Amino acid sequence: MTAYLFYFLSFVAIFSALLVVFSKNPVYSILYLIITFFAIAGHYVLVNAQFLAAVHVIVYAGAIMVLFLYVIMLLNLNKEDEPHKSYLAKIAAVICAGIMMVVLVASLRGTMQTATKSGSEIGFVNNLGKVLFNEFLLPFEISSILLLAAMVGVVMVGKADHTTQPQDKK
């Protein structure tokens, strides 16, 4: 049962990820990306990481992609006025993406052996909270300060331009 679900979710994730790249309409790309996020959230549920799945959906599908969609809808990109990059830029992008994949595969290969058992309850909120606030307290706090700094930075950048509407600050 779990194996079938895993293959189904993997298929959905990879297929919609490919569609993100290949669809001509950027709005469709975003919608496929949202489906990809849901499939990945499904994978988290399969390894009993319910908290991670919920947060993944809230943050990525619920907040970040809404802002993406927001921007693309307002720009209203069509096929006619779609910006065309030069071939050099395209080839460079492909090479960069390929190198990125090599790095990801290399870094994830080692973790294959130490993968968590699907029966464990490490992904439950209370266990995750205990681990985060005991073993990884310092990295956790540092990353929260990093996020706070980014937020303050955004407010400063937004404030510098007085011509924009007050609503656009976000």
Add this chain to the structure above:
Amino acid sequence: MIALLTYKGILVLIVFTITLAVAAYSTYAERKIAAFLQDRIGPDRAGPFGLLQPLADGAKFFFKEEIIPNVSNKTLFILGPSIAMLTALMAGVVVPWGNELILGGNSYLLQIADLNVGVLYVFGVVSVGVYGIMIGGWSSNNKFSLLGAVRASAQMISYEIAMGLAIIALIMMTGTLSLREISLQQVGGVGGHWNWWNVVYQPLGFLIFIVCAFAECNRTPFDLPECETELVGGYHTEYSSMKLGLYLFAEYINMFISSAVMSTLYFGGFNFPFMHDLGLSANWITVLGTVALFLKITFFIFFFMWIRWTIPRFRYDQLMNLGWKGLIPLAVFNIVLSGLISLYVHR
């Protein structure tokens, strides 16, 4: 396993039917309450007291001509109301509609899924609900629809933050994200178990939550996405027949679900006062608890409508100021306050 799946399947069907019925009769209640508040009679033609009005409205929606604008993006145009309806129905899964019934030695939980991240699940579903409105508004290819969609999404994202922060204070107090455990913590009764409802400990949090719930459901005073005086009909300007019906229905379902979540989080859920002092068996208390939950939900739905016909609409900048400069700092203050109180006053 099969028995469990069958039971859950039946429960899903029951919750689905009740949700639709409540949403349908909310439209009737809305018109009757509006009529009462404005000293009118309201719908009274279809059936006694106009009780068949929702059925007549539903039939009308199905038989109306369906218009899909030529300039619209047809796939997305149909996808929009579908997503709105789907996400509205999904949140009912984690709401504990009652405690457990014990029949013939088996215990039946009156909740479809007791997730240990129930509160976050509700948030996830609510945050995905924005897409229904955004996609529908954009694909209509109409300025008013787009403006309505943009307003809706900005409003919902803004108020989600304050809502989440209000919930964090509650979670700090309850120590769990499961809606069922939160309900069970508020069990009432003068005998051995006497616990206050969470609203007593979190009055400020509840106030922030209910204001945000109004904004999330796009209800007056925050119904700017469909502000008739400025935007014709807002994001559903181009919609007709049952697709419009789905959008309107989704709003009422959202109202029902948020009333249920509010009752569960802050008003004791399926618990009612003196529940262990009546000398009834556990099953009867469960049944009465479900009735009590629905009474609370009915009150909140009435409250939504009461506000709608009492308070005029906000201006858009006022809405944003209230959200970002009013509610978010207040919610942060509430978190600090709750933290200090729980640190120094062990309850």
